[in-house]
Amino acid sequence: MILAAVILPLIAGASIPLIKWKNKLHMHVYDMIAVLITTAIVWYMIITPGAEALTLVTFPGDLSIAFRLDSLSMVFAGMISLLWPLATLYSYEYLMHDNHQNIFFMFYTMTYGVTLGIAMAANILTMYFFYELLTIVTVPLVMHTLTRKAILASRKYMYYSLGGAAFAFLGMIFIISYGSTIEFKLGGVLDMARVGSRTNVLLLIYVFAFMGFGVKAAVCPFNSWLPDAGVAPTPVTALLHAVAVVKSGAFAIIRLTFYLFGADFIRGTWAQYVTMSVVIITILYGSARAVKETHIKRRLAYSTISNLSYILFGVTLLTPYGMVAALIHMVMHAIIKISAFFCAGAVIERSKREYVYELDGLGYNMPQVFGLFTLSSLALMGVPGLGGFISKWNLALAAIDTGRPLAYAGVAALLVSALLTAIYMLTVVARAFFPKGDYDIRVNTGISDPGPRMLIPLYIFAIAMIVFGINSTYLIDYLMSIVSGIA
Secondary structure (H helix, E strand, O other): OOOHHHHHHHHHHHHHHHHOOOOHHHHHHHHHHHHHHHHHHHHHHOOOOOOOOEEEEEOOEEEEEEEOOHHHHHHHHHHHHHEEEEEEEHHHHHOOOOOOHHHHHHHHHHHHHHHHHOOOOOEEHHHHHHHHHHHHHHHHHHHOOOOHHHHHHHHHHHHHHHHHHHHHHHHHHHHHHEEOEEEEEOOOEEEEEEEEEEHHHHHHHHHHHHHHOOOOOOOOOOOHHHHHHOOOOHHHHHHHHOHHHHHHHHHHHHHHHHHOHHHHHOOOOHHHHHHHHHHHHHHHHHHHHHHHOOHHHHHHHHHHHHHHHHHHHHHOOOHHHHHHHHHHHHEEEEEHHHHHHHHEEEEEEHHHOOOOOOOOHHHOOOOHHHHHHHHHHHHHOOOOHHHHHHHHHHHHHHHHOOOOOHHHHHHHHHHHHHHHHHHHHHHHHHHHHHOOOOOOOHHOOOOOOOOOOHHHHHHHHHHHHHHHHHHOOOHHHHHHHOOOOOO
16 A cells, blocks of 8 residues: 555656546546545555555665655655645646646656655665655656746756755765664664764764755755745645655655664764754744745745744754654644645736735735735744644744753744744735725736635635644644654
8 A cells, every 4th residue: 555655646647648638627637536545545554554564676785665654654644645635626726727737747746656755765765766756756847837947946956956865865875884774763773883983974974964855955055946946836836845845855854863863873962063053044044035035935935944944943952852843843834834825826826916015905806815824924923823833832842941052042043033924924914905005906906816726725724724723732642652652
C-alpha cells in the first residue's frame, strides 16, 4: 500500500497527456479520482499502522530504496494527503481558461506522489532520491506560463535546489560512513566509536547539510528563489510555499537533526548556535521584507520565509518540546498559508490585480474571499482562538524552557515578527475594506467572489484554523507521543 500511495499519482499524472480527453471535465474527474484514492490509501495506513518496511531496491553496502510509515511520516503524509485534494479542486476553477491543463496536472499530480515518497522514506538515501526528484517535477510547474519571468524563476529555483542538494549529499555520505545504519532512528544513528575525534568535522557536515536542506526551507541567504517563484500559477505557489517543497525542506531537517545526527550530539555545540542564529535572522528578515513588498504573492512568499524558520527555530532548540512545537507550526502554517495564498489567487484571477495598492474597495466586491483572508491574517499573527496562536505559544514556551540566551533572543524575534506580520497582513485587509477617500466604486464593477470549487477549500481551511485554535489537545498529545517514542 505504501508503494501504491507513491506510484499511483506518478502513473496517473504521467498518463494525463497521453489520453485523448473529450473535454476538460473528464480529465478533471480522472485526476481527482486518482488523488482521492491516494489520500484514502494514506489514511487507511495511518488508521491501521504497521511496523513493516518495504524495500524496493537493494544496493551493495547495505544501501536501499525503502519505505516505512513511522509516526513522523504519518504527520507529514497525513497533512499532505488532506490538503492535496482541496488544492486540486481549487486548481480546476483557477485554470479554467488555461490551454495547457494536461501538462500542468501531469506534473501537479506527480508531485503528490514524490512528496509522499519523501514523507514515507525509511532511510536517508530514499529521502534524498525523492528530494531531488521533487525539484525535477516542480520546475515545469514554476515555468508553466512560459513567460520570461517564469523561465528565469524556474532556472533560479533549479540552481538553488540542486546546489543545496549537493551540500545535503555530504550529510548523507557522512551518515553512511559514520552511522550504524542509514535508516531513521529517533535519537540518531551516529556510531561514536567510528566518530572518535572527528566530532568537529561531523558538526561541520551537519551545518552544511542543514543549510543544504535549508535551501528548500528558504533559510538566509538562500531564499531569493522563493519570492521569484511566485510567477507560477497560484495553485503551484500555494504548494511551494505551504505544503510540498518548503515543508519537505523543513521535514528533511527534522529527520537530519533528530533521526540521523541526534539532538544529543549537537546540543550545546557551536553547530547549534550557528544554525539557531541563521534561523533567527531569517525570521526577522522575512517579516521585514514582507512589510516592504507591494506584490501580494511576493509579500506572502517573504512571510513564508519567516514562518518556515519558526519551524526550524523549534528544531534548533534540540529539545523534545522544541520538536513538538516545530511540528505543530508545520501543520498550522500549512493550513493558514495555503488559505492565504488561495485567497490571493482568487483576487488575482477575478480582478487581474496583483499589487496591494490596487486592492482598494475589493472587500465589498469579494466579501467571502477577503473575509477568509482576514481570518488567515489573524491566525498568522497568532491571535488567540486560532491555530497560529497555538504553535507560536508552544515555540515560545519551548525556547524559554531551554534557559539559553540565544533561545531568548529567538523569542524576541518571534514577538517582533508577530508585530510585522500584523502590519503586512492587515494593510491588505485595510485596503480592501477601508479604501482611501478618493476611491471610485466604479473601478471594481464586474468583480465578484469566485465559484464553489475555489471557495469550498477556503471554508474548510477556515474551519480547521478555528477548530485547532479552540482545541488542539489531541494533536499536541499525539506529537508528544511521537517525540517520546511512544507512537
